[in-house]
Amino acid sequence: MPHAKVVLDGDAMRRSLVRIAHEIVEKTPDPELLALVGIHRRGAPLAARLKSLLDELLGLEVPLGDLDIAFYRDDLRNRSDAPVVHASHIDFEIDGRTVVIVDDVLYTGRTVRAAIEALSDYGRPGRIQLAVLADRGHRELPIRPDFVGKNLPTSRHERVNVRVEELDGVDQVAIAELEGITA
Amino acid sequence: MRHLLSIADLEREDIERILDRAAAFEQIADREVKKVPALRGRTVLNLFYEASTRTRSSFELAAKRLSADVVNFAASGSSVEKGESLKDTVLTLGAHSPDAIVIRSPHAGAAALVAGWTSASVINAGDGKHEHPTQALLDVHTLRSKLGALDGRSIWIVGDIAHSRVARSNILAFREMGAHVTLVGPPTLMPRDIEALGCAVRYDLDDLREADVVYALRVQRERMDGKELPSLREYAARYQINGRRLHPRQVLMHPGPVNRGVELSGEVVDSPQAVITMQVRAGVVVRMAVLFELLAGTRTDSPARLREPQPA
Numbered sequence: 001m002p003h004a005k006v007v008l009d010g011d012a013m014r015r016s017l018v019r020i021a022h023e024i025v026e027k028t029p030d031p032e033l034l035a036l037v038g039i040h041r042r043g044a045p046l047a048a049r050l051k052s053l054l055d056e057l058l059g060l061e062v063p064l065g066d067l068d069i070a071f072y073r074d075d076l077r078n079r080s081d082a083p084v085v086h087a088s089h090i091d092f093e094i095d096g097r098t099v100v101i102v103d104d105v106l107y108t109g110r111t112v113r114a115a116i117e118a119l120s121d122y123g124r125p126g127r128i129q130l131a132v133l134a135d136r137g138h139r140e141l142p143i144r145p146d147f148v149g150k151n152l153p154t155s156r157h158e159r160v161n162v163r164v165e166e167l168d169g170v171d172q173v174a175i176a177e178l179e180g181i182t183a
Numbered sequence: 184m185r186h187l188l189s190i191a192d193l194e195r196e197d198i199e200r201i202l203d204r205a206a207a208f209e210q211i212a213d214r215e216v217k218k219v220p221a222l223r224g225r226t227v228l229n230l231f232y233e234a235s236t237r238t239r240s241s242f243e244l245a246a247k248r249l250s251a252d253v254v255n256f257a258a259s260g261s262s263v264e265k266g267e268s269l270k271d272t273v274l275t276l277g278a279h280s281p282d283a284i285v286i287r288s289p290h291a292g293a294a295a296l297v298a299g300w301t302s303a304s305v306i307n308a309g310d311g312k313h314e315h316p317t318q319a320l321l322d323v324h325t326l327r328s329k330l331g332a333l334d335g336r337s338i339w340i341v342g343d344i345a346h347s348r349v350a351r352s353n354i355l356a357f358r359e360m361g362a363h364v365t366l367v368g369p370p371t372l373m374p375r376d377i378e379a380l381g382c383a384v385r386y387d388l389d390d391l392r393e394a395d396v397v398y399a400l401r402v403q404r405e406r407m408d409g410k411e412l413p414s415l416r417e418y419a420a421r422y423q424i425n426g427r428r429l430h431p432r433q434v435l436m437h438p439g440p441v442n443r444g445v446e447l448s449g450e451v452v453d454s455p456q457a458v459i460t461m462q463v464r465a466g467v468v469v470r471m472a473v474l475f476e477l478l479a480g481t482r483t484d485s486p487a488r489l490r491e492p493q494p495a
Contacts, residue, residue, distance in 0.1 A: 068207065071219035071249075071475075079480035085207040121216035 003177040004161070008150060010171035013133065016149030017046070020131050021053035023147050028098060033126065035063040035094065039103045039115055040086045045166040046133060047102035063097075065090035072114035094123040100147070104162040106132040109143035134173055136160050184476055186298050186305045190316045190355040198359060202324045205465070205472035211248060212467075222249040225478050228281035228303070230272070232258040232288045237439060237463060238308050238317070242285050245470035251478070254279065269293065273300050282478050286310070304477040312348055312406075318438055319352035321469040323360055325462045326396060329434055334361035337393055341422060342400035342446050343372045346407065349438045350400060354380050365394070368422065371411040387421070391428055398436045399424050399446045415445050426450045434458055 008016065028034050034054070038047025044066040051064045068086040070076075076083075101115050116128055131147035136154040152160060154175060163172045184197065211217055227246040231239050239255070246253045256276060267275075273284070277300075284301060286294050287308040294307035309315040326333055338357050344350045344366050354377075357364050364382035366373065378384055391397065402418060412418050425448035429435060435447075435457045443449045451457060 071221035076221060076479050082204075082476050082479040085204050087207040087210055089210070117220070121214055121219070123215050 004174040005176075006172055006174045007152060008134070008173035010165075013149070013171045013173065016133060017049055018053060020147045020149060021050055021057060024050070024054060024100060024129075024131065025057050027146070030098070031058045031062075032060060033097045034058075035065065035092060035097045035099050037065040037067050037090060037099055037101055037115075037119065039101065039111060040066060040068040040088075041167060042162050042164050043101075043103035045164045046104060048166075050100075050102060050131070063092040065092065067101075067115055067118055069111060069114040069118050072118045074110060074114070088118070090122050094119065094125045096124075096126045098127050098129065099125040100129045100131050102131045104133050104164075105160050106130070106135045106143075106145050106148075107138055107160075109139045109141035112143050113141050133162060134160055186294075186307075187316050187473055187477065188294050188298060188305065188307045189314050190319050190352045190359070193316075193356075193359065195359050195361075198320065198323060198356065201320060201472045201476055202327060202469070204475060205320075205324055205468040206328075208248075208468040208471045208475075218248045218250055220250045221475060222246070222251040222282075222478055225249075225251040225282040226279065227251045227253050227283045227285065227474065228276055228279070229253060229255045229308075230276070230284055230286045230297075231256065231308070232269075232286075232293075233309065235287055235309070237466060238287065238315075241463070241466035242306075242308060242317075242470050245467050245474055246283075248467070249471055249474055251282075251474065254281070269296070270300055273297050277301050277303070283474060306473060306477070309348055312346055312351070314352045315348040315438075316352050316356075317466075317470055317473055318349050319356035320473065321462060321465040322353055322398070322436060322438075323356050324465045324469050325436070325458055326434070328465075329458055329461070330395070332361070333357065336362045336395045337365065338362045338396040338398060339365045339367055339391065339394040340398045340400065341367045341388070341424060343402050343407075343411075344368050344377065344400070345372045345374045345411075346403045347400050351380075353398065354382055358382070362396075367391075368400075369412065369418070388424075388428055392430055394433060396434045396436060397424055397429060401438065401440065402442055402445050419445055422446065423448055424451055426454070429454070429456060431456065436462060439463065 036047045036051050038044035047064060051062050054062045067088045070083045070085045112130060129146040132145050133149040134152050135145055135148045136152045138156060157178050159176050159178050161174045161176060163170050165171050229239055229242055243253050281303045283304045285306045285308050286297055288310050291311035291313035293310045294305055298305040307314055307316055340350050354364050358381050366382055367385045370386055429451050433456055435451055437459050441447055441452055
């Protein structure tokens, strides 16, 4: 991939997740009500990693789920094709819980809006919070993250590529020029 | 994909894509809110010219679980009884700008005709003796959940092949997914040259043990003129799937509604080999996946509008 600039390597990513885990512990008064839900695709493995960090810090099993928000997108009508859909798995009661939504990159906020709507169809969480590995700005909705790995000032002509070991074989966050990845 | 008129229009990868999506819809039924907003604001028109309980209700439920609006139109009690033609009915109802028309008709080719008269997506929910593609998709879905891949599996379709649109669609779908298909039934109910679809033909159940899956068809007395079968008793004696003929490792399917004591004995309907209720349940998620495939993301322009009338 030409013009790609690595902004977080594997070590930095690990440190960010550890810091997010600690912040979640600090800001969660009732750890037994905590739950994590990762957004497909790259939010899901990040949520799984946060879960093991939190399990250790809290000494309990934090419920973990994953969510595909394809059916909740507000741009379904504008796409040329029906999107690929993964099954969602939320096998615990979310009523009254503090549910932390986990995603890789926060951009316009539209994915998070869809995730909040999807979550409410599973029940009524006590509170919903948002953890992201990278916040690149350019919000189009009034949404703000509670936990951020790294703030990445970017232009709209750039693309933030998050790669995770579980899906891509390597942990890395890179910024690329959109022109450079038209192929 | 714009219409679903025949399984013949689908490649294996299309079937797999639709069924993978159906699997993603399965968990929605377990949630507190059993619907998603994917097709909010879209209109689905159910146009049924033939009696149907499960197909129609499952299309209706599928559309509603995707947040689409549904208009049900049954031929009885409508202007059809006053002599309105199919074309006029479609043009009239087209004024409501449906995004999809689901049609069941006693006439082969009806769905394809409708597709030429409307800009909506058309789904064939059974046209005469021709095809019933969503039934075939839900049957493949059921088998995939039960057995995994269909490659190399032996599927026997037993009964009234001649009058069965389910048989026709299922032969195509099972073959496309890599299964070996054998048809069994009395010679009077076996269409000529059906082997051309790539399946074997037999007239008795002597080697039924070879089958991994036994798919029994309903004896459709309402479509027969009385000459095909000497009696239901005789049919049952030769072709009924019963506890004596069905092996415990075999999977038993039936499109419903079952004539107990005719094509299936009561004991096998209630046996663990029977997946008939799984098939019904698969109906909703598979039809959700079909509606989603046809309606999500296909149109960037205004909602469906009628084509300009063509000079006759």
